[in-house]
Every structure is written in structure tokens, then in C-alpha cells.
Amino acid sequence: MTAQLACAGLAAGYTKGYPVVRAFDLEVAAGEVVALLGPNGAGKTTVLLTLAGLLPALDGTVVLCGQRVPPGRARAAARNGVVLxxxxxxxxxxxxxxxxxxxxxxxxxxxxxxxxxxxxxxxxxxxxxxxxxxxxxxxxxxxxxxxxxxPRVLLIDELSMGLAPAIVEDLLPSVRRVADDTGAAVVLVEQHVRLALEVTDRAVILVHGQTVLDGPAARFAADPGLLERAYLGESTSAP
Structure with missing residues (x-):
């Protein structure tokens, strides 16, 4: 399956030499929805801003629809179909x-x-x-x-911000429909983890700027303890 969005070895942050996110890899295919999850301060928004070209990557590459995008070039990202x-x-x-x-x-x-x-x-x-x-x-x-x-790549940061859980429950399925109907590759940052896992294909867990888990959303939905241990910085190895 060809990736519509791919980044490899991404280091991202706000000051050169002090990355918030390190060695981040991600591939998202057309019509796929990936949840980017993790505790506050993990670097999730930093990843989205970098993928959108609003922050220059400190290291690594970003490829959108087969085209490598120069770091920190929001217009180039937009021309390649990225919308934040x-x-x-x-x-x-x-x-x-x-x-x-x-x-x-x-x-x-x-x-x-x-x-x-x-x-x-x-x-x-x-x-x-x-x-x-x-x-x-x-x-x-x-x-x-x-x-x-x-959009060919849709980046959504905290859809639920300031909303009641019942409203979030009504809105989140629209993200799934967008991917299914338009073929957009979607990356969703969301704190309502259970609801996010219901509408996504895969989840990537970011803690302290590094990926600690990456797998099918259904796997994490079936084992909430796995996510809890990851969020707390504990071992996520099988017992």
C-alpha cells in the first residue's frame, strides 16, 4: 500500500539542537486514519505543525504524495494537498x-x-x-x-477541544467518513482515546517525543492497560 504521507527520522522542535520529537517515522495511506496519541507535552502538535510545514524539520524527511517537501515550507505542503x-x-x-x-x-x-x-x-x-x-x-x-x-492529507489537532463528550461522540465518526469518501490520509490528534480508537485504523503512541507503540487501533481498544502503561512511561512489553 503506497503511503500518501510519509516521514522518516523526523526530528522536530522550536529551537535548533533541542528537538521535542526525535526519530519519528510515520506512513499513512490514502483513506487511512491514524490516531496520534499520548500525554500532554508528548510532541503531538509539534509533529502536525512540522508535517504542515509551519515548523521546519530539524532532521529527517517528509514526503507527500511522492514528493519530498522542503522543511518549513507551508506553501509547498499546501500545494501537495496538506490541510491542517x-x-x-x-x-x-x-x-x-x-x-x-x-x-x-x-x-x-x-x-x-x-x-x-x-x-x-x-x-x-x-x-x-x-x-x-x-x-x-x-x-x-x-x-x-x-x-x-x-485535502489529500488531513491533519486534525484536538477535534474535541472545548466540546462536551456527547458532541465529540457525534463528530468523530465524520473523520472516518471523510477518509472513506475522499481518500484523504488522515492524522488525528485526540485526547478522547476510546472514541478515537473507534474511528481510526491505526494508533501511534508518542511519549516524551518518541514513539513507544504503533499498531492497529483495535489492539489498543481491546487492551486499555497497554495504553495506560505507555502513558505512564511503564514497560509495554507483554507480561
Missing amino acids: VPDDRALFTQLTVRDNLTLARRRRAGAVDEVLDFFPALGKRLKVAAGMLSGGEQQMLALGRALIQH
């Missing part, structure tokens, strides 16, 4: 839902109606300012703004 949904959603709060979607459109990108197929609840809110939406609606808009760009 940040944890703060980064909406234009004073503009309407329709305006937010329209501004996100690239040349030959999707139409607003395509977004409404995924999130019909936004259909009645097109003339409402994004800042007046509920938290769940804002997250739908943030995802919709990414989808209208027809």
Missing part, C-alpha cells in the same frame, strides 16, 4: 459560515454544497457569523473549511 485543522479552529469569527467556506476554496476546489453533505447542520447557519456558532458547529465549520480544499 488547528486546535483553536482559526475561524474568521466575524464572517459568516458561507464566507469562511468561500475564502478557504482553492482553484478547482470543492463547493459549499459538498461540505453540507458532510455537515447538513451548517446549511441553516450559512448566514450566521462563525463567532455566534456553538462549539460543535464551529468545529464542523473548521472541518468543512478543510474539506472544501479537497
